[in-house]
Amino acid sequence: MRFYDFKGAPSPTKVRIVIAEKGVEIPTESVNLRTLEQQGEAYRRVHPGATVPTLLLDDGTRLTESHAIAHYLEQLYPEPALLGRSPRERALIVMWHDITVLEGYVGAQEVLRNGSEAFKGRAVPGIEPFEQIPALVDRGRRRIGLYIDKLDRRLDESEYLAGDRYSYADISAYVTVGFAQRAIGDDPVAGHAAVARWLAAIAARPAVVAATQ
Amino acid sequence: MRFYDFKGAPSPTKVRIVIAEKGVEIPTESVNLRTLEQQGEAYRRVHPGATVPTLLLDDGTRLTESHAIAHYLEQLYPEPALLGRSPRERALIVMWHDITVLEGYVGAQEVLRNGSEAFKGRAVPGIEPFEQIPALVDRGRRRIGLYIDKLDRRLDESEYLAGDRYSYADISAYVTVGFAQRAIGDDPVAGHAAVARWLAAIAARPAVVAATQ
Numbered sequence: 001m002r003f004y005d006f007k008g009a010p011s012p013t014k015v016r017i018v019i020a021e022k023g024v025e026i027p028t029e030s031v032n033l034r035t036l037e038q039q040g041e042a043y044r045r046v047h048p049g050a051t052v053p054t055l056l057l058d059d060g061t062r063l064t065e066s067h068a069i070a071h072y073l074e075q076l077y078p079e080p081a082l083l084g085r086s087p088r089e090r091a092l093i094v095m096w097h098d099i100t101v102l103e104g105y106v107g108a109q110e111v112l113r114n115g116s117e118a119f120k121g122r123a124v125p126g127i128e129p130f131e132q133i134p135a136l137v138d139r140g141r142r143r144i145g146l147y148i149d150k151l152d153r154r155l156d157e158s159e160y161l162a163g164d165r166y167s168y169a170d171i172s173a174y175v176t177v178g179f180a181q182r183a184i185g186d187d188p189v190a191g192h193a194a195v196a197r198w199l200a201a202i203a204a205r206p207a208v209v210a211a212t213q
Numbered sequence: 214m215r216f217y218d219f220k221g222a223p224s225p226t227k228v229r230i231v232i233a234e235k236g237v238e239i240p241t242e243s244v245n246l247r248t249l250e251q252q253g254e255a256y257r258r259v260h261p262g263a264t265v266p267t268l269l270l271d272d273g274t275r276l277t278e279s280h281a282i283a284h285y286l287e288q289l290y291p292e293p294a295l296l297g298r299s300p301r302e303r304a305l306i307v308m309w310h311d312i313t314v315l316e317g318y319v320g321a322q323e324v325l326r327n328g329s330e331a332f333k334g335r336a337v338p339g340i341e342p343f344e345q346i347p348a349l350v351d352r353g354r355r356r357i358g359l360y361i362d363k364l365d366r367r368l369d370e371s372e373y374l375a376g377d378r379y380s381y382a383d384i385s386a387y388v389t390v391g392f393a394q395r396a397i398g399d400d401p402v403a404g405h406a407a408v409a410r411w412l413a414a415i416a417a418r419p420a421v422v423a424a425t426q
Binding site: 061123 | 274278285301304305311312352
């Protein structure tokens with residue numbers, strides 16, 4: 001197995017936290033997204049779609065989505081369980097991850113990729129050029145706001161997103177909120193006490209500290 | 214358990230196909246998205262976020278994302294397996310579902326919700342009003358095109374998306390391609406022989422016929 005990573009990007013960070021929580025060692029290679037190394041020939045041989053992370057399995061299978069990599073690692077290294085134990089808990093983890101992707105992550109991506117100079121001509125992930133659509137910056141900000149409101153209502157009644165136990169849903173949302181904070185500039189978490197309490201608890205976990213330092 | 218469904222919408226259709234493949238009966242209620250019944254008081258009591266589908270469990274837990282509902286039903290009714298048997302197969306199914314959501318479904322949604330008269334003021338799912346951004350219609354069309362190209366390369370080397378066996382990845386992608394065909398008007402599948410072969414195979418499955426008629 002070989003893990004293709006980049007410390008400055010949200011998706012591979014989710015995988016890095018999963019690996020640290022499981023306490024395993026996986027040979028890791030960094031692909032510098034700031035210098036567009038992912039578009040170079042060497043990485044395109046690993047993953048023609050040119051996104052990071054990739055987990056390359058020993059039989060040549062390429063896993064290119066962080067959620068899929070988490071499911072693979074969960075089965076190889078079941079403890080500590082990050083994807084749930086009961087049918088209900090497992091479904092709630094997938095649910096909060098999907099809400100996070102479609103309502104939070106997409107919003108943060110809209111803001112960052114359509115508003116930042118660095119993403120000119122690259123408004124959509126991958127290798128195909130896409131022009132920025134400036135109106136998406138405001139839309140993305142509003143979507144992030146609604147997503148944080150939703151997290152706050154949930155975390156006001158539940159210690160973690162999927163219930164009493166920390167899970168991959170928290171990892172996914174924690175990384176997405178950090179991504180949104182950087183994309184927006186001002187802090188979308190301000191005034192959301194339950195989200196702030198939960199963020200502090202996740203940030204203090206030894207595996208999260210180790211994976212994000 | 215109670216399943217809140219609507220026959221004309223893509224997300225609940227994925228769940229309807231899963232239920233039909235499992236051969237189970239679940240009490241089902243239709244929520245008419247064409248008359249905005251999802252925004253009425255009765256459905257907002259079931260799911261304040263006003264999206265369909267919802268699977269309401271007997272303990273009051275609300276599962277609101279089709280992928281999460283599929284994971285729940287898979288554990289209650291393991292046969293036929295739709296979410297994989299080996300770690301590799303399970304991960305590939307999650308991967309192709311996630312690619313489908315982020316590269317295909319989001320693109321189709323951009324086209325439909327930002328271009329159609331019926332979605333004026335409702336360009337983002339949920340109850341909050343969002344103005345349409347007409348430039349997203351072209352961007353969404355291009356994203357759908359790239360997604361279909363990717364499916365075609367995969368299905369040229371593999372019978373189904375995650376390998377030799379039909380799975381939830383195929384259900385998710387099949388529904389998304391149908392959604393994209395309706396959103397775009399002209400057929401994005403034209404010229405993609407492997408996608409056409411695979412679409413015909415999925416469409417002929419008795420459970421798919423029963424769930425989509």
